[in-house]
Amino acid sequence: MMVQWEYRTVKYQTGGFLGGKVNEEELDELLNKHGYEGWELVSCFDTSQTQGQSRDVVMVFKRQAYVGG
Template identity: 45%
Template sequence: MKWEYKTIKLRATGFIGGKLDEVQFDRMMNDLGLQGWELTAAFDTNEAYGNTRDVVAIFKRPMG
């Protein structure tokens, strides 16, 4: 089976970062799920003092 992949990066907000808009994230996840994308991994990137800078989500779906 052949796969295609999609990577989404969401910026964490707030004065020192670390806050993710959960409503926006849920909406994005549900929209991608309806398009056949499956979440395969999610992680955050950090800046100073361990504050979250970005949340990265990686999706896959069968090609074709």
């Protein structure tokens, strides 16, 4: 049987409309929450602004899908 995956895309907002700095503690909590649910982070990127600020951090997770049978 072939392994099947399901994916989840999560957008973490760093601040208001103009963006801001990443709150590492908040981001860790979000990553751990998804990890406890069996999701594995496979990709992550930010939507860059100016002077080291980001508007959003976009994360893509995957986990094995269990198909009934």
